[in-house]
Amino acid sequence: MDLPRRDWFRLAALGMLASGRTLPALGADDPDRKGRSAPRITGLKVTPIALPDPPLLNAGGCHGPYFLRNVVEVETDAGIVGVGETVGGQGMTTALEKARSLILGKSVFAYRGFAREVRKLGEGCYAGIELACLDAAGKATGRRLVELLGGPVRDPVPLAAYLFYRYSADHPTILADPNRVDSPGKPMDDWGEVRSPESMAAMADTFRKRWGFTVFKLKGGVLAPDVERETLAAMAEKLGPGNLLRIDPNGRWTVPTAIRVGKAMAGLPLEYYEDPVKGQTAMAEVRKATGLKMSTNMCVTRFEHLAEALQVRPIDVLLCDLHYFGGTAGCVALGPVCDAAGWAMSQHSNNHAGVTMAAMVHLAGAIPQLTAASDTHYPWLPDDADIIEGPKLAIKNGAMTLPEGPGLGISLDRDKLARANEVYRKTPMRRRDDAGLMRKLEPGWTGGLL
Numbered sequence: 461m462d463l464p465r466r467d468w469f470r471l472a473a474l475g476m477l478a479s480g481r482t483l484p485a486l487g488a489d490d491p492d493r494k495g496r497s498a499p500r501i502t503g504l505k506v507t508p509i510a511l512p513d514p515p516l517l518n519a520g521g522c523h524g525p526y527f528l529r530n531v532v533e534v535e536t537d538a539g540i541v542g543v544g545e546t547v548g549g550q551g552m553t554t555a556l557e558k559a560r561s562l563i564l565g566k567s568v569f570a571y572r573g574f575a576r577e578v579r580k581l582g583e584g585c586y587a588g589i590e591l592a593c594l595d596a597a598g599k600a601t602g603r604r605l606v607e608l609l610g611g612p613v614r615d616p617v618p619l620a621a622y623l624f625y626r627y628s629a630d631h632p633t634i635l636a637d638p639n640r641v642d643s644p645g646k647p648m649d650d651w652g653e654v655r656s657p658e659s660m661a662a663m664a665d666t667f668r669k670r671w672g673f674t675v676f677k678l679k680g681g682v683l684a685p686d687v688e689r690e691t692l693a694a695m696a697e698k699l700g701p702g703n704l705l706r707i708d709p710n711g712r713w714t715v716p717t718a719i720r721v722g723k724a725m726a727g728l729p730l731e732y733y734e735d736p737v738k739g740q741t742a743m744a745e746v747r748k749a750t751g752l753k754m755s756t757n758m759c760v761t762r763f764e765h766l767a768e769a770l771q772v773r774p775i776d777v778l779l780c781d782l783h784y785f786g787g788t789a790g791c792v793a794l795g796p797v798c799d800a801a802g803w804a805m806s807q808h809s810n811n812h813a814g815v816t817m818a819a820m821v822h823l824a825g826a827i828p829q830l831t832a833a834s835d836t837h838y839p840w841l842p843d844d845a846d847i848i849e850g851p852k853l854a855i856k857n858g859a860m861t862l863p864e865g866p867g868l869g870i871s872l873d874r875d876k877l878a879r880a881n882e883v884y885r886k887t888p889m890r891r892r893d894d895a896g897l898m899r900k901l902e903p904g905w906t907g908g909l910l
């Protein structure tokens with residue numbers, strides 16, 4: 461969008477009043493201007509939120525009662541506001557606030573210019589700001605995020621059913637959790653308890669019927685390893701042919717356990733074996749001994765880890781995540797690296813709301829190498845809890861269609877955002893503490909290796 465110089469100064473002055481800061485000079489020496497006009501950042505709004513998180517179990521304990529996120533809004537002199545979502549918690553809110561002075565006055569197209577400095581405040585900090593800039597850039601050009609990233613290369617984007625053992629949401633300890641500050645006494649959902657192979661197979665079948673998934677990821681590292689293998693067998697039987705399985709014990713197994721259970725999984729339709737053990741060397745040992753395809757979002761999570769991985773060969777599939785792997789720019793850059801390494805790509809998920817969901821789908825729609833179905837926690841978010849306008853983004857036939865509309869193609873629902881922020885302000889929860897909640901549910905629990 462081209463703004464006459466006069467309007468630029470007027471909007472810039474308004475932005476300065478709002479932010480209490482001065483904008484850098486507008487001149488031909490600005491590398492991102494050179495005679496063109498682009499929306500410049502006049503303000504940064506950070507809204508910490510808490511959204512309901514049911515009692516899902518993992519190697520580190522139990523989720524809930526909320527997951528925390530930060531919603532980022534980048535205001536510009538063109539009147540366009542770009543939206544992003546990133547990792548939650550007080551530390552990230554503070555980092556984002558600190559980033560404000562690094563980005564004010566910069567073009568939303570030229571986010572790579574401040575990437576290095578903002579990344580020093582945390583990968584998640586950069587990711588949220590980059591996303592908001594890209595959303596603004598999409599709105600300024602009338603282009604979808606997927607197009608700005610060089611796609612689409614696929615539409616719809618395949619997603620995996622992310623299955624967790626869990627407690628029932630009406631468990632007395634869950635209902636009495638002092639961190640819970642809304643809807644007292646009301647269970648978050650009605651999935652019930654799932655802590656056996658049979659109940660997990662039934663839940664997988666419901667995910668298949670409700671959302672059409674054909675790829676199923678079991679969050680392991682919770683029950684005894686052999687029970688988790690039996691769970692996969694029960695799921696394979698219940699789901700029938702044409703469905704793929706994954707298991708992810710998040711590094712809670714020893715190498716001998718991982719090799720023994722891995723060998724015993726022969727014959728199951730296993731797509732890949734994710735992080736059964738911790739560290740690249742241990743992963744490589746399990747990979748060699750079992751011959752299974754291995755994947756990670758734990759031992760290769762930064763560009764600095766790639767050199768060792770190319771030597772040690774711990775994986776066949778790399779999970780990217782814009783929140784820790786250098787934003788969307790970092791994940792796109794991983795594509796050719798994975799080609800060269802002979803790895804496929806998948807996408808990691810932590811709890812998230814609809815802004816991140818849209819971002820993940822645009823990203824997967826733009827990376828040719830991202831052929832595996834992306835993980836997503838989105839089905840666990842209660843229908844009325846999302847912060848975007850309208851209903852939740854729809855999953856059909858195990859996939860999500862690329863959102864229409866410029867940028868991310870979603871808008872914030874101001875009432876829902878305000879409600880989620882109010883919950884954040886009221887709850888004493890300021891970081892994820894799965895172990896703390898788990899010790900209340902199972903007092904003898906230590907989370908040690910299995």
Ligand code: GKR
Nearest residue numbers: 518708710757808809810811
């Ligand atoms: O949400 O419990 C969870 C997951 O275990 C998450 O924390 C992991 O980071 O989804 C993740 C994974 O694939 O390891």
Ligand code: MG
Nearest residue numbers: 708734735757
């Ligand atoms: Mg994982």
